[in-house]
Amino acid sequence: MKESDVGLALIISILLASVLQLVPVSGYLLVLKPNFLLLVVIGWIIFRPSQWGIGFAAFTGLLADLIFRAPIGVHVLLFSTVGAIPLYLSGWLVYFSLIHRCLFVFILIIFAEFMRNMLLSMWEIPIDYSYIILSALASAIVWPAIDQLLIKFNRKR
Amino acid sequence: MAAHSYTDWFDPIENFFDNALLPVHWLATVPARFSVWSELILSDRSDLEVENTRLKQESLIHRGQIQRMADLAAENLRLRLLLNATELLMDSVLVTQVIGVSPSRNSHTLFIDRGTEDNVYIGQPILDAEGLMGQVIEVFKDHSVALLITDSTHAIPVQILRNGMRSIAEGTSDYDRLRLRFVSPTADIREGDQLVSSGLGGRFPVGYPVGSVINIEHKSGASFIEVEITPAAKIDRSKHLLLVFTSEDGGEIGPSK
Numbered sequence: 001m002k003e004s005d006v007g008l009a010l011i012i013s014i015l016l017a018s019v020l021q022l023v024p025v026s027g028y029l030l031v032l033k034p035n036f037l038l039l040v041v042i043g044w045i046i047f048r049p050s051q052w053g054i055g056f057a058a059f060t061g062l063l064a065d066l067i068f069r070a071p072i073g074v075h076v077l078l079f080s081t082v083g084a085i086p087l088y089l090s091g092w093l094v095y096f097s098l099i100h101r102c103l104f105v106f107i108l109i110i111f112a113e114f115m116r117n118m119l120l121s122m123w124e125i126p127i128d129y130s131y132i133i134l135s136a137l138a139s140a141i142v143w144p145a146i147d148q149l150l151i152k153f154n155r156k157r
Numbered sequence: 158m159a160a161h162s163y164t165d166w167f168d169p170i171e172n173f174f175d176n177a178l179l180p181v182h183w184l185a186t187v188p189a190r191f192s193v194w195s196e197l198i199l200s201d202r203s204d205l206e207v208e209n210t211r212l213k214q215e216s217l218i219h220r221g222q223i224q225r226m227a228d229l230a231a232e233n234l235r236l237r238l239l240l241n242a243t244e245l246l247m248d249s250v251l252v253t254q255v256i257g258v259s260p261s262r263n264s265h266t267l268f269i270d271r272g273t274e275d276n277v278y279i280g281q282p283i284l285d286a287e288g289l290m291g292q293v294i295e296v297f298k299d300h301s302v303a304l305l306i307t308d309s310t311h312a313i314p315v316q317i318l319r320n321g322m323r324s325i326a327e328g329t330s331d332y333d334r335l336r337l338r339f340v341s342p343t344a345d346i347r348e349g350d351q352l353v354s355s356g357l358g359g360r361f362p363v364g365y366p367v368g369s370v371i372n373i374e375h376k377s378g379a380s381f382i383e384v385e386i387t388p389a390a391k392i393d394r395s396k397h398l399l400l401v402f403t404s405e406d407g408g409e410i411g412p413s414k
Contacts, residue, residue: 015181018178019181019185022257022258022260023185023260024185024186024255024257026332026393026394030262030332030393066175067178067181067260068261068264069261070263070264071158071162072158072160073161120263122158123162125263125264125309125330128262128330131262
């Protein structure tokens with residue numbers, strides 16, 4: 001598989017994640033909506049740490065700032081910091097079982113949501129910490145699909 | 158982050174990406190539009206006939222009510238002229254459709270399919286069939302961004318329909334809740350009271366439904382009571398909205414087409 005194919009797959013995955021992120025939902029479904037963009041970033045960093053690292057996470061964070069209409073820099077900082085953790089642990093994470101990687105993603109999303117809420121509170125935006133667990137749980141439930149897609153993609157290579 | 162907060166250097170970039178992300182917003186609303194289309198395709202002819210009859214009857218009732226409203230508006234106008242009141246409001250509306258929503262729980266914004274081509278302007282009020290939804294905050298050539306009344310940065314002057322008591326309703330980042338700030342414990346306010354826009358500040362026209370009081374909490378030792386309101390508009394469900402064009406001199410202004 002050519003490097004251009006990898007680039008194309010990455011662009012498609014980011015585009016798909018952006019569309020899923022923007023699908024309008026109401027009420028409690030909004031709370032249960034996983035952070036697709038962050039999950040895709042975590043996935044690419046775990047399975048392609050040599051190619052996609054902090055810079056890629058920061059760029060996707062910028063895209064997230066524009067999609068979420070958040071102050072520019074909030075998601076750049078968030079995605080870079082959160083992305084650094086799987087980048088550091090990627091050597092071990094690829095040998096983890098799917099369940100363990102789900103648990104890792106669950107904990108990582110909790111950390112990300114805490115950090116996001118703390119950053120947004122600087123702009124006096126009301127935050128609710130009670131939704132964090134639900135949001136992380138939704139992300140962990142969606143994670144196996146992203147995980148298996150990326151594993152299959154890397155095996156083809 | 159500091160540069161974004163204190164300067165407008167990033168505005169051109171944000172405007173560019175708002176336009177660039179429009180196709181992504183369009184793609185994101187495909188499932189919702191497909192659902193509406195499939196409902197229409199799968200519904201029986203007899204169901205459609207029943208619905209059509211019901212809508213015709215409703216239309217007839219509303220026309221009758223509008224005639225009554227026109228009579229009351231004319232009477233109101235005469236009384237205002239007698240009182241030498243200067244502010245006479247005439248509203249016209251333009252139908253618009255929601256083409257995207259903010260994916261964030263903390264930011265309550267909508268993308269609508271009308272822009273400068275339709276004379277949409279910043280600060281323009283938006284309604285749905287039930288009540289006030291919010292106001293336009295950014296306008297582009299063929300679309301605009303609206304801030305909803307439930308956004309935590311939004312506040313709207315309101316008055317209680319029953320007694321005219323004025324207050325300010327603030328957003329709470331919850332689609333089903335607004336709150337009134339700085340309400341005295343002795344204020345005449347009850348659960349179930351209807352709130353309408355008071356027109357103060359000149360941003361929102363007077364008399365549009367904002368919501369109703371659902372909970373009043375008296376906290377011992379606190380200087381003010383906490384009042385919760387549920388919005389009249391279906392904030393997170395309405396797809397078709399109305400842009401209100403207002404004129405302060407009584408003349409009509411409106412959309413270009």
